[in-house]
Amino acid sequence: MRFEISVLDESEISLCQDLAEDRNWTREEEKWRLLFRAGTVFGVRAPDGDGLAAMAVATRYGDTATAISMVVTAARYERRGLGALLMRHILATCGTPTSVLTATAYGRPLYERLGFAARGAVTVFFGEPVAGETGLTRAATPDDLDTIAALDLEAFGASRREILGELLTRHGLGFRIAEGPTGALGFAGAWRYDGITLLGPAVADGPETAIALITDLIATTPGPYRLELGDHQTEVVAWAEKLGFAARFGVPVMEHGPALRDRRERQFGTIALAFG
Structure with a gap:
């Protein structure tokens, strides 16, 4: 049986959601719309004509790095090498020396066979705490995109300006900026999908x-x-737990190719696991 890879467009978002549901993931409409607008969604159409047999997403950050995510194979097409097929295709065509992803326990052995290595971990917390404003930050506007993108580039090691612009102007609930005597000290954003506000x-x-x-x-x-x-952000983890956040699960962060020249000590929250 021959499987071919196609590039999907946003009109086919329901195919991706159906496949996610096939593996007991939620449909996450807003996140899928952001994935389509910021990245390239690859699919393998099912030979039986029923939706997708597999999918994966590549989100490119300039000429430096590509985030790979949503690598999913339909249950009825498991163990036919479709995950490896998509991963090898993305690695060969993404056009960046480095690729990053967060791995599930199920996917990690495949990624390790392809040369990915763990370089840290992320823990996902959920909660519904209440907080008052500190008065130490201000609301960001679209005019702050240059500042936000510059801070992010230094911390992450690759330009995520495009997706930050999407969040700031179209998808986000709001961004905050902290400033000091010599300029901006940091930023944080929030966006909502699947009925939850992601703080990052x-x-x-x-x-x-x-x-x-x-x-x-x-x-x-x-x-x-x-x-x-x-x-590695032990102080913020301790603060979050004291505020009422509870750890739900953790995943390794994996990297393929040259290590990003980042500053991990300045990274305090992801855009989402799907975006590296």
């Missing part, structure tokens, strides 16, 4: 700034909340 991305010069930014997002957006924190 967040970049800051240190834990105190990050906590102020996230606190002000909680004060100005509806709950419940999801917060994805690197395990």
Whole structure:
């Protein structure tokens, strides 16, 4: 049986959602719309004519890195190499030296065979805390995109300007900026999908700034909340747990190719696991 890879467009979003549901994932409409607008969605159409046999998404960040996500195979087409087929296609065509992803326990052995190596971990927290504004941050506007993109580039090691612009102007619930005497100290954004507000991305010069930014997002957006924190951010993890967030699960962050020249100590919240 021959399987061919196609590039899907946003009109086919329901095919991706149906396949996600086939593996007991939620439909996450807003996240899929952002994935389609910021990345390239690849699909393998099912030979039996019933939707997709497999899918994967590549979100490119400039000429430096590609985030790979949503690597899913339909239950009835398992163990036919479709995940590996899609992964090899993305690695061969993405046009960046480095690729990043967060791995499920099921997918990690495949990624390791392809040369990915773990370089940290992220824990996902959920909660519905209440917070008052700190007065230490201000609401961001589209005019702040240059500042936000520059802070993010230094922290992440690759340009995510396009997706940050989508969140700031179309998808997000709001961004906050913290400023000091010499300029911006950090930013944080929030966006909503699947009935939950994800508090991220967040970049800051240190834990105190990050906590102020996230606190002000909680004060100005509806709950419940999801917060994805690197395990190296022990001070913010302790603060989140004290505020009432509960850890739900953790995943390794994996990288293929040259290591990103990032500053992980400044990363305090992901855009979402799907975006690296």
